[in-house]
Amino acid sequence: MAGEQGHHRGGAQRGGYAVGDDYMRAIRGDDYNYGGHGQSQGQGQNQAVAVTLGKGVAAAAAAGSMLFLSALALTGTVVALVIATPVMVIFSPVLVPAAIAVALLTTGFVSSGALGAAAMGVLAWMYRYLSHRTSSSPPGSDKVDHAGAKLDSKAHEVKNWAQQRMDQARTQ
Numbered sequence: 001m002a003g004e005q006g007h008h009r010g011g012a013q014r015g016g017y018a019v020g021d022d023y024m025r026a027i028r029g030d031d032y033n034y035g036g037h038g039q040s041q042g043q044g045q046n047q048a049v050a051v052t053l054g055k056g057v058a059a060a061a062a063a064g065s066m067l068f069l070s071a072l073a074l075t076g077t078v079v080a081l082v083i084a085t086p087v088m089v090i091f092s093p094v095l096v097p098a099a100i101a102v103a104l105l106t107t108g109f110v111s112s113g114a115l116g117a118a119a120m121g122v123l124a125w126m127y128r129y130l131s132h133r134t135s136s137s138p139p140g141s142d143k144v145d146h147a148g149a150k151l152d153s154k155a156h157e158v159k160n161w162a163q164q165r166m167d168q169a170r171t172q
Contacts, residue, residue, distance in 0.1 A: 125140075129141050129144065
C-alpha cells in the first residue's frame, strides 16, 4: 500500500513530487513510452498521437465556437446599424447637442466625485497626521516633516539674506 502511494505521487526516490514524472511526460506528449510499465513503443506512439489529436480537436472546437459567436456579434452590429441609421439622421439635430450635453455632464460629475474623494483622503490623512503626533505617524509624514524643516531652514536663510542686504543698504 505504501509502495503504491509512493508510486502514484512520484515516489520518494524521485523527490516526492505531487504529480509523477511519467504523468507529466504523458501530458506534454514528450515520452512515447510514458507508462513505463512494459508497454511497447508502438502503444506509446499510438497514445501520444491520440493525446495530440484530442488536443487538436478540442482546440478546433473552441476556436470554431468563438468564430461563430464573433460572426454572430458582427451580424447583429451591422443589422442594428442599418436599422438605426435612418433614425439617427432624422433625430441628429436633437441628438448631437444632447450627446454633447450628456458627455459634459458625465465628465463634470465624474471629475467632481474623483476630486471630492481625493479631498476626503487628504483631509483624513491630515487628521491622522495632526491628531497622532506622538504615536505611530501615517505613511509619508516623515517626508512632510523633512519638507517642513527644509522650508523653515530656507525661510531663515532668506530672512538673514534680506536682513544683511538691508544693513548694507543703510550703511552706504
